[in-house]
Amino acid sequence: AELRVAIDDVDRRILALVARRGRLARAVGEAKAVTERGVLDAGREKQVLAAIRRANPGPLRDDAVEAVFREIISACRAVQR
16 A cells, blocks of 8 residues: 555656656747747657666666657647647
């Protein structure tokens, strides 16, 4: 029961951080609209994913962590539109 409570707490914190990232992505999208830049920045996404792989402390595999972040980035890109 204690472990489940701890996992629930972590999940809520992850959700809060993902929501914060979404708000920041929306602000980036607004800035891009002013400069008429496109939403997709493949170079930046590649940098983010490489940094995530380097920072991954485990126990999740790098490819699993990258998959999670690809989904987060995709959702944030949608918010930028």
